[in-house]
Amino acid sequence: MQKRSKLDPYVFWPAIAVLLVITALLVGFQDTVAPVITQALSMITHQMDWVFEFLTFGIFILLLWFAAGRYGKIRFGDDAAGPAFGNFSYGAMLFCAGMGTSIMFWSIIEPMYYYQGPPFQIEGQTAAAAEWALSYGLFHWGVSAWAIYTLPTIVIAYSLYNKGNKSLKISQACKGVLGSKADGWIGRIIDILVIWSLVGGLGTSLGLGVPMIAAGIGDLFGFEQSTPLSIGIILIWSVIYLTSATLGLEKGISKLSNINVYLALTLAIFVLIVGPTSFLLSYFTDSFGQMAQNFLRMSFYTDPVHQSGFPQDWTVFYWVWFACTAPFLGLFVARISKGRTIKSVIVNMLAWGTLGGWLYFAVMGGYAMDLQLSGAFNVVQSMADNGNAQTIINVLNTLPLAKIAVLFFVVLGFIFLATSLDSASFVLASTASTSAGDGEEPAVWHTVTWGILMAVLAISLLLIGGLKVVQSSTVMVAIPILIIYILLTVSILRWLRQDHGLQEEQ
Numbered sequence: 001m002q003k004r005s006k007l008d009p010y011v012f013w014p015a016i017a018v019l020l021v022i023t024a025l026l027v028g029f030q031d032t033v034a035p036v037i038t039q040a041l042s043m044i045t046h047q048m049d050w051v052f053e054f055l056t057f058g059i060f061i062l063l064l065w066f067a068a069g070r071y072g073k074i075r076f077g078d079d080a081a082g083p084a085f086g087n088f089s090y091g092a093m094l095f096c097a098g099m100g101t102s103i104m105f106w107s108i109i110e111p112m113y114y115y116q117g118p119p120f121q122i123e124g125q126t127a128a129a130a131e132w133a134l135s136y137g138l139f140h141w142g143v144s145a146w147a148i149y150t151l152p153t154i155v156i157a158y159s160l161y162n163k164g165n166k167s168l169k170i171s172q173a174c175k176g177v178l179g180s181k182a183d184g185w186i187g188r189i190i191d192i193l194v195i196w197s198l199v200g201g202l203g204t205s206l207g208l209g210v211p212m213i214a215a216g217i218g219d220l221f222g223f224e225q226s227t228p229l230s231i232g233i234i235l236i237w238s239v240i241y242l243t244s245a246t247l248g249l250e251k252g253i254s255k256l257s258n259i260n261v262y263l264a265l266t267l268a269i270f271v272l273i274v275g276p277t278s279f280l281l282s283y284f285t286d287s288f289g290q291m292a293q294n295f296l297r298m299s300f301y302t303d304p305v306h307q308s309g310f311p312q313d314w315t316v317f318y319w320v321w322f323a324c325t326a327p328f329l330g331l332f333v334a335r336i337s338k339g340r341t342i343k344s345v346i347v348n349m350l351a352w353g354t355l356g357g358w359l360y361f362a363v364m365g366g367y368a369m370d371l372q373l374s375g376a377f378n379v380v381q382s383m384a385d386n387g388n389a390q391t392i393i394n395v396l397n398t399l400p401l402a403k404i405a406v407l408f409f410v411v412l413g414f415i416f417l418a419t420s421l422d423s424a425s426f427v428l429a430s431t432a433s434t435s436a437g438d439g440e441e442p443a444v445w446h447t448v449t450w451g452i453l454m455a456v457l458a459i460s461l462l463l464i465g466g467l468k469v470v471q472s473s474t475v476m477v478a479i480p481i482l483i484i485y486i487l488l489t490v491s492i493l494r495w496l497r498q499d500h501g502l503q504e505e506q
Contacts, residue, residue: 005433005442011169011188012432015195016453022196023457044320044478045312049302052319052478053311055485057299060147062489063346066154071496072343077161083339087348092261093336094349095356101209101416103141104409107360108368108395109388111137112379115372119301119310125380130373134287134365139298140318141357142291143350148322150349151485152330155492157337157345163495168335168430170194170327170484176491190484191431197324197477199454202424206458209417210234211389216410219393220403231459233414238455240418242448260415264356267408268363274400275367276374283369284362320478323485331427368395425451 025033066072083090111133118129119136155173159165165172171187178186213233214225223229272280291298301311337345371377377398382391392409399405428450429442441447 005430007443007446008432008434011191011195014188015192015432018192018196019199019453019457041317042312045316046309048478048482049312049316051482052316052323053300053302055323055482056144056148056319059151059485059489060144063147063150063154063350067343067346071500072346073341074158074162074496074500075339075341076157076345077338083337083344085336089258090336090340091348091352092258094333094352095261095264101205101212101413101420103357103360104364104413104416105208105212105388105392106141107137107357107364108392109383110140111361111365111369112372112383115369116380117310119303119308121306121308130369131286131290133369134283134361135291135294136298136314137361137365138287138291138358139295140315141361142354144299145318145322145357146350146353148319149326149329149333149353150346151492152326152488153333153337153345153349154342155488156330156334158342158492158495160334161338162499167434168331168427170331170431170488174484174487174491176494177487190480193477193480193484194327195428195431197481198328198424198428199457200324200477202420202454202458205417205420206234209413210458211387212392213410213413213417215389215393216396216406216413219397219406220410234455234458237414237418237421238451240414242451260412260419263408263412263415264360267405267412268359270405270408271363271367271399275363276370279370280363280366283366284358287362288358323481324477327481327484328424328427331430332423335426335430364395371395371398421451421454425454 085093114133114136115129116124118124118132120132122128122132152170152173156168156170159173159175160168163175165175169187169191171178171182171190174187174190175182181187182190210230210233211225214229217223217229217233218225298315301315303309303311333345333349340348368379372379377395379391379395382394386394393406396402396405396409425447426442429447432450433442433446
């Protein structure tokens with residue numbers, strides 16, 4: 001019999017109230033609020049660029065130190081216990097939780113933006129711009145991004161399985177610093193901020209995924225893209241999600257993730273075989289070499305002299321966005337990491353997540369670039385004329401067996417967002433529960449409530465055009481999230497020192 005955790009009214013009701021009030025304000029006063037949010041976002045990315053770049057690189061180095069040293073051998077939970085999930089299922093859930101519709105969207109579109117507006121004062125739409133286009137995609141969706149995701153995972157898992165804090169909450173993972181204050185109002189504020197950042201992050205996934213899937217369905221069945229079509233897509237996602245959520249973590253999310261990995265690999269291999277195989281492999285190899293050679297330069301690029309804004313608009317924005325959504329992935333992956341060592345979790349997350357992103361950028365991004373450079377299809381012109389979502393479908397339509405490729409892409413997108421909603425609702429319910437410890441899951445009605453709330457919120461925002469404002473507002477929690485990252489880092493270092501001594505002592 002599955003143990004169910006109880007609702008935490010001190011987090012659940014304030015979080016619901018905050019979500020409804022902030023969303024109502026953002027939507028009701030869009031004309032006033034949107035410029036303020038845009039200005040605040042610009043201030044964060046331009047004035048604090050160096051902070052987030054040092055934070056991201058510092059986290060990466062810290063994780064390497066953990067994995068390579070004695071702390072890497074520490075197991076989450078009972079030393080005798082094996083991993084709760086097999087390597088394939090575990091890797092599949094990591095791949096799906098981190099990849100999702102965002103990678104499907106950006107793997108095709110992002111390199112084309114860099115081709116048009118490259119870094120380092122390179123002229124756009126030139127051979128030099130094409131050489132940097134894929135390199136930056138690999139950089140932004142590589143180990144740095146996954147380092148941002150991995151740190152919260154390690155701290156939460158250690159808190160849950162080794163410190164006996166039987167609650168899947170970021171506030172409990174900060175207990176190494178906050179002590180008993182983590183159980184009070186400071187802890188509740190942290191958890192409510194995490195819930196807001198998660199809901200906003202999902203808004204971004206919906207904002208990218210819905211138009212893309214709608215364009216694919218429109219292409220397959222001859223429908224015109226419309227609001228009813230978008231609402232229908234969200235409702236179908238909700239049905240898939242609700243079915244999976246009622247089955248629980250192992251039968252639901254795990255099974256969906258396994259299916260999706262096979263679909264994602266099949267589509268990527270298909271494009272690799274029927275596309276310009278030699279160019280795709282060669283372009284990825286060259287881009288990987290350039291990214292590896294310039295990794296430090298790209299990690300700390302702020303362009304203070306020329307002030308092009310490239311690193312702020314792309315790299316820093318991504319690090320901020322990933323940091324805001326990382327608690328969600330950290331909470332979810334921590335829940336499925338029982339029995340694994342710190343080293344195993346770090347290596348799996350950095351490897352699976354990075355390889356999943358690189359696979360799609362190498363194949364889909366490389367294919368789009370080949371179309372552009374060869375003159376077979378003007379991707380840049382299509383982006384200007386038809387928008388990004390339709391351009392993705394137009395690119396797929398240049399493939400042999402195009403309709404099958406588009407169908408595969410649509411199905412893949414459906415399941416990816418279903419697994420994202422599935423994971424998110426589980427984490428939201430866990431965060432708003434009194435405990436979600438070993439062997440416990442939130443009540444089904446609680447998980448389903450968050451799923452329905454997210455679907456209703458998405459449809460409401462879609463109807464009144466407020467989705468973009470809510471997406472941008474997510475990044476507004478960047479400064480509190482920065483403080484949370486510092487608390488998490490100090491917390492895990494204190495715990496490891498208390499429980500296992502200084503790493504150098506033995």
